[in-house]
Amino acid sequence: MTAQPDGIEPPVDNAVPTVDVPAARERARAIPEATVARLAVYLRVLIGRAEEGVATLSSEELAAAAGVNSAKLRKDLSYLGSYGTRGVGYDVDILVGQIERTLGLTRKHSVAVVGVGNLGHALAGYGGFSSRGFPVTALFDVDEDLIGIRIAGIEVHHLSRIPEVCAELDVTIGVIATPGEGAQEVCDLLVKAGVRCILNFAPVVLQVPEHVEVRKVDLAVELQILSFHVSRRELAEEPIADLTELGEVVVRP
Amino acid sequence: MTAQPDGIEPPVDNAVPTVDVPAARERARAIPEATVARLAVYLRVLIGRAEEGVATLSSEELAAAAGVNSAKLRKDLSYLGSYGTRGVGYDVDILVGQIERTLGLTRKHSVAVVGVGNLGHALAGYGGFSSRGFPVTALFDVDEDLIGIRIAGIEVHHLSRIPEVCAELDVTIGVIATPGEGAQEVCDLLVKAGVRCILNFAPVVLQVPEHVEVRKVDLAVELQILSFHVSRRELAEEPIADLTELGEVVVRP
DNA sequence: GCGACTTTGTGCCTGCGTTCACAAGCGGCT
DNA sequence: AGCCGCTTGTGAACGCAGGCACAAAGTCGC
Numbered sequence: 001m002t003a004q005p006d007g008i009e010p011p012v013d014n015a016v017p018t019v020d021v022p023a024a025r026e027r028a029r030a031i032p033e034a035t036v037a038r039l040a041v042y043l044r045v046l047i048g049r050a051e052e053g054v055a056t057l058s059s060e061e062l063a064a065a066a067g068v069n070s071a072k073l074r075k076d077l078s079y080l081g082s083y084g085t086r087g088v089g090y091d092v093d094i095l096v097g098q099i100e101r102t103l104g105l106t107r108k109h110s111v112a113v114v115g116v117g118n119l120g121h122a123l124a125g126y127g128g129f130s131s132r133g134f135p136v137t138a139l140f141d142v143d144e145d146l147i148g149i150r151i152a153g154i155e156v157h158h159l160s161r162i163p164e165v166c167a168e169l170d171v172t173i174g175v176i177a178t179p180g181e182g183a184q185e186v187c188d189l190l191v192k193a194g195v196r197c198i199l200n201f202a203p204v205v206l207q208v209p210e211h212v213e214v215r216k217v218d219l220a221v222e223l224q225i226l227s228f229h230v231s232r233r234e235l236a237e238e239p240i241a242d243l244t245e246l247g248e249v250v251v252r253p
Numbered sequence: 254m255t256a257q258p259d260g261i262e263p264p265v266d267n268a269v270p271t272v273d274v275p276a277a278r279e280r281a282r283a284i285p286e287a288t289v290a291r292l293a294v295y296l297r298v299l300i301g302r303a304e305e306g307v308a309t310l311s312s313e314e315l316a317a318a319a320g321v322n323s324a325k326l327r328k329d330l331s332y333l334g335s336y337g338t339r340g341v342g343y344d345v346d347i348l349v350g351q352i353e354r355t356l357g358l359t360r361k362h363s364v365a366v367v368g369v370g371n372l373g374h375a376l377a378g379y380g381g382f383s384s385r386g387f388p389v390t391a392l393f394d395v396d397e398d399l400i401g402i403r404i405a406g407i408e409v410h411h412l413s414r415i416p417e418v419c420a421e422l423d424v425t426i427g428v429i430a431t432p433g434e435g436a437q438e439v440c441d442l443l444v445k446a447g448v449r450c451i452l453n454f455a456p457v458v459l460q461v462p463e464h465v466e467v468r469k470v471d472l473a474v475e476l477q478i479l480s481f482h483v484s485r486r487e488l489a490e491e492p493i494a495d496l497t498e499l500g501e502v503v504v505r506p
Numbered sequence: 507g508c509g510a511c512t513t514t515g516t517g518c519c520t521g522c523g524t525t526c527a528c529a530a531g532c533g534g535c536t
Numbered sequence: 537a538g539c540c541g542c543t544t545g546t547g548a549a550c551g552c553a554g555g556c557a558c559a560a561a562g563t564c565g566c
Contacts (some may be wrong), residue, residue, distance in 0.1 A: 018278055031481075032522075032523070033478075034522090034524095035523090036478055036481050037474060037478055039477075039481075040471075040473070040474040040477040040478060041458070041474060043477070044456055044473075044474075058542090058544090059543075059544070059545095060543085063459065066458060067458035069524075069525070071524080071525060071526070071527090072486075072523090072524065074543090074544065074545065074546085075523095075524085075525095075545080075546080077544095077545090078544085078545055078546075082544080082545070084543075084544050084545080085531090085532065085533085085543080085544080086530075086531045086532050086533090086542080086543050086544045086545080086546080087531075087532045087533050087534090087541080087542050087543050088533070088542085088543070088544090089542095089543070089544085090544090103477050103478075103480055103481045103484075104479070104480045104481055104483055104484030104485075105477065105480055109476070109479075109480050109483065111476070118374075118375040118379050119375045119379065121371075121375065122374065122375035122526070123371075123472075125371045125384070126371050126372065126472070128456065128472065129472070129473065129475050129476065132473045132476070132477070133480075134476045134480075140556065172480075172483050173476060173479050173480070173483075185369065196482075196483065196486060197479035197480075197482055197483055198479075199472075199475055199476065199479060203297055203381065205294070205319060205320035211486070212484075213479060213482040215475050215478060215479060217295075217470060217472070217475060219379070219381065219382070219452075219470070220293070220297075220381050220382065220385045220387070221290065221293040221294065221297075221375075222452055222468050223362070223364070223382065223385070223387045223426060223452065223468060224292075224293040224296070224356050224358065224385070225286075225290055225293065225356075225468060226354070226362075226426050226450035226451075226452060226466060226468060227356055227357045227358055227362050227386075227387075227425075227426075227450075228284075228289050228292075228356045228357055228447075228480075229450055229466040230357055230362065230425055230426075230449065230450055231356070231357030232357075233449060233466075235462070236529065238292050243257040246261045246515075285552075285553070287552090287553065287554095288553090311512090311513065311514090312513075312514070312515095315515085322554075322555065322556090324516095324554080324555055325553090325554060327513090327514065327515060327516085327553075328515080328516075328553095328554085328555095330514095330515090331514085331515055331516075335514085335515070337513080337514050337515080338510080338513080338514080338561090338562065338563085339512075339514045339515080339560075339561045339562045339563085340511075340512045340513050340514080340561075340562045340564085341513070341514090341561045341562070341563065342512095342514085344516090420519070442535050466547070
């Protein structure tokens with residue numbers, strides 16, 4: 001364990017405990033964010049291979065399938081502990097179990113989707129969620145015309161019932177698929193309802209208390225990043241001509 | 254300009270050129286990926302403020318609205334050049350123009366969506382794309398029942414027509430919203446059609462030639478990352494009890 | 507016109523994440 | 537049983553991104 005989170009070392013580290021509970025906590029905390037994101041990718045690949053009957057996989061193969069460097073993969077997996085066999089590779093089933101444990105996938109996470117527009121509707125019907133242990137159990141909207149109807153078997157409630165319904169269904173993850181305007185209000189409601197993890201599709205930066213985790217998915221931003229690469233490419237490819245369209249007029253004094 | 258991209262300095266840097274074309278190219282190349290992503294966020298905030306009639310914004314205000322550190326914001330903007338006024342802040346309109354130029358948003362980017370399932374349907378109807386200069390102009394699917402129907406006014410074509418239609422409409426960005434199985438095949442078709450930027454919603458790692466840029470949006474992965482944080486929280490909050498459910502049995506020899 | 511105040515732009519440092527390279531460890535073959 | 541080859545796990549180096557803090561540069565008031 002090289003990277004100590006932030007200075008504070010655990011007091012004593014000499015005795016020989018059989019079950020090292022603080023270490024479990026330390027380790028979970030110590031896993032870098034970037035690694036967590038990749039673990040999810042590895043998991044998907046592993047589950048796919050497991051279904052094909054593959055029992056063992058080397059870091060090289062797994063890395064190729066996940067689109068990363070094999071050294072990075074090994075380091076990522078080493079955060080979970082030593083579950084590989086030198087000379088052989090990783091036992092697929094064991095690794096699946098370990099990653100699931102680390103990501104907290106041993107329990108189901110009930111998901112509430114707020115905003116049943118284009119996107120919310122799609123998310124409610126998206127099979128990829130429930131099949132991966134994230135069943136959408138509640139839908140909310142402001143539009144009175146939508147209240148009470150069922151989408152993919154799930155009833156749509158009014159925003160005002162968020163606290164009540166979320167508590168009842170033990171919702172752990174809230175998905176905000178509203179327009180930008182209502183998003184902060186919805187977020188506040190979710191937080192008040194005890195939801196501590198939010199996936200935000202609305203194009204606003206949400207203000208949340210410190211104990212709440214927000215991840216933002218912004219489709220327009222993704223396209224703009226791609227757009228940047230388009231122009232960068234064109235810039236790099238064209239030998240020297242036609243750059244005037246840039247309007248770049250840098251005058252050095 | 255401190256950060257020289259990769260060693261090679263421009264030959265002479267003494268004369269007084271009026272239009273510094275190579276510098277434009279260098280600069281576009283030098284902008285860090287992380288900065289590009291944030292520029293898109295700044296742009297959205299700026300456009301919002303511009304509509305409210307705000308003419309000038311300080312780095313502090315803009316940073317707060319975008320949810321970042323003000324020093325980081327200033328450094329990000331400095332990659333575009335010096336467009337702020339000390340003691341005052343940034344002129345909103347000028348900055349909008351500069352960011353749009355840098356991101357290549359001065360032209361429209363025609364978008365093709367492949368896969369008209371739940372998600373593809375939502376994307377086709379999503380107003381956030383066209384309003385930001387990314388009109389969805391083509392839809393594709395394999396399902397014969399869908400071919401020929403119109404969604405949000407756009408006709409659905411068969412996959413096989415991707416090359417033809419994309420060329421005709423000058424599609425620059427392809428969006429893959431198919432299940433994982435067909436994704437690589439669709440990707441190959443798009444690449445063959447000359448599309449060089451792809452936004453991939455399918456849960457697979459796409460293999461593409463070097464000159465093609467892929468961005469992946471994986472909703473299940475996002476949820477799994479949130480799930481990780483849920484368990485991390487529970488681990489940190491519970492004083493010491495109930496950690497056995499982890500199954501964490503680390504025995505130090 | 508000058509001084510005080512405000513805000514930008516950036517040099518420097520720190521820390522995280524990635525990559526390299528290799529020793530340690532394990533299985534299989536002889 | 538012992539050796540050989542393969543693969544993991546990790547120490548160490550590197551590079552990039554983030555944050556601090558300050559000098560430069562501009563505005564506003566007097």
